[in-house]
Amino acid sequence: MGMAGESQNWVLMVTAQTPTNIAVIKYWGKRDESLILPVNDSISVTLDPDHLCTTTTVAVSSSFQQDRMWLNGKEIPLSGGRYQNCLREIRNRASDVEDKKQGIRITKEDWGKLHLHIASYNNFPTAAGLASSAAGFACLVFALAKLMNVKEDESKLSAIARQGSGSACRSLYGGFVKWKMGREEDGNDSLAVQLVNEEHWDDLFIIIAVVSSRQKETSSTTGMRESVQTSLLLQHRAKEVVPKRILQMEEAIRNRDFASFAQLTCADSNQFHAVCLDTSPPIFYMNDTSHRIISIIEKWNRSEETPQVAYTFDAGPNAVLIARNRKTAASLIQRLLYYFPPNTDDLSSYIIGDKSILQDAGL
Numbered sequence: 451m452g453m454a455g456e457s458q459n460w461v462l463m464v465t466a467q468t469p470t471n472i473a474v475i476k477y478w479g480k481r482d483e484s485l486i487l488p489v490n491d492s493i494s495v496t497l498d499p500d501h502l503c504t505t506t507t508v509a510v511s512s513s514f515q516q517d518r519m520w521l522n523g524k525e526i527p528l529s530g531g532r533y534q535n536c537l538r539e540i541r542n543r544a545s546d547v548e549d550k551k552q553g554i555r556i557t558k559e560d561w562g563k564l565h566l567h568i569a570s571y572n573n574f575p576t577a578a579g580l581a582s583s584a585a586g587f588a589c590l591v592f593a594l595a596k597l598m599n600v601k602e603d604e605s606k607l608s609a610i611a612r613q614g615s616g617s618a619c620r621s622l623y624g625g626f627v628k629w630k631m632g633r634e635e636d637g638n639d640s641l642a643v644q645l646v647n648e649e650h651w652d653d654l655f656i657i658i659a660v661v662s663s664r665q666k667e668t669s670s671t672t673g674m675r676e677s678v679q680t681s682l683l684l685q686h687r688a689k690e691v692v693p694k695r696i697l698q699m700e701e702a703i704r705n706r707d708f709a710s711f712a713q714l715t716c717a718d719s720n721q722f723h724a725v726c727l728d729t730s731p732p733i734f735y736m737n738d739t740s741h742r743i744i745s746i747i748e749k750w751n752r753s754e755e756t757p758q759v760a761y762t763f764d765a766g767p768n769a770v771l772i773a774r775n776r777k778t779a780a781s782l783i784q785r786l787l788y789y790f791p792p793n794t795d796d797l798s799s800y801i802i803g804d805k806s807i808l809q810d811a812g813l
């Protein structure tokens with residue numbers, strides 16, 4: 451380390467922040483569990499980094515005795531294969547790092563021997579169906595790559611983040627992102643590509659209605675494993691439905707065609723939850739409040755010339771509502787407040803997002 455006999459009193463750290471992403475064409479099912487290779491392509495939108503995001507600090511010091519990690523202030527075991535896979539892939543690609551201020555130089559070989567401390571914090575509910583694993587693993591991989599001076603582009607990092615949590619590979623880019631399922635056995639071509647950046651369709655406005663911030667009973671990993679094993683609808687969806695939808699969704703995004711976008715987004719969310727119901731034993735991620743939100747949006751969209759809001763629900767009861775523009779978003783908030791008056795138990799908090807929308811809604 452060029453540090454033998456020197457003070458142990460040094461620490462090098464990097465902090466990164468990564469937004470979460472919400473799929474509009476869902477990933478649900480793996481063809482390879484350990485590499486995390488999916489049964490179909492998926493498309494997501496990355497949220498604004500100011501609102502739902504993970505902040506992760508990774509630190510290295512010769513005084514650390516073992517790799518350790520804290521999630522939201524609580525220590526969690528790093529023994530899981532997913533964390534180990536990400537750590538190994540990044541360590542294998544580490545380069546020399548020099549810190550002149552502290553007078554240290556860490557070589558490629560040192561990285562294999564030094565231990566890490568990792569502290570991560572989600573500013574939104576963890577394991578509640580708002581894609582915490584996506585923001586979490588993308589941030590972890592990004593922060594580690596920075597610390598260890600890894601010279602790989604985003605697409606390679608996305609393939610590494612994929613091995614932490616599938617949906618994480620899509621969080622390394624902004625805008626609309628596609629995760630290509632890939633064909634190769636080693637998974638090297640199963641990675642994310644940016645379809646368009648965040649400026650392409652910037653009048654969309656996303657509101658998240660938090661129905662419950664409780665941790666879900668069935669993790670995404672377990673849920674999709676059971677669906678792959680038992681749902682015939684999943685097979686049909688992966689082979690016949692999603693490939694066509696991906697093409698239509700790409701076109702809708704390219705043309706900023708909100709009517710097609712909303713139709714595809716809602717249909718895909720509903721089919722994903724139908725697959726959950728088709729799983730044995732059935733999985734219920736949505737609850738009565740989620741169902742009421744769907745009915746309210748469907749009724750609203752049908753009463754207008756063209757759809758105003760798209761809804762999508764991940765593996766949890768919380769609604770992600772995509773309004774065609776800010777004006778529609780303000781009207782959406784008014785409707786939510788009408789149907790779910792504050793201080794009732796149905797909706798614990800209406801939005802995690804740009805709070806200035808409340809002024810537009812006259813609140």
Ligand code: ADP
Pocket residue numbers: 504521570571572575576577578579580581582583584585586587590615668669670671764765766
């Ligand atoms: P979600 O719908 O929130 O993505 P999942 O069941 O897919 O729920 O994943 C939740 C798991 O992801 C957590 O139990 C934890 O293991 C991991 N995770 C969540 N946030 C982070 C984070 N910031 N850093 C590392 N891992 C995280």
Ligand code: DP6
Pocket residue numbers: 472473475476477478486492581583584614615616617618670671672764765
């Ligand atoms: C419903 O990426 O959380 O949010 O790969 O097992 O970690 P693992 O699962 P995860 O699954 C996400 C499922 C989803 C849809 C999506 O994000 O595409």
Ligand code: CO
Pocket residue numbers: 581582583584615617670
């Ligand atoms: Co997840």
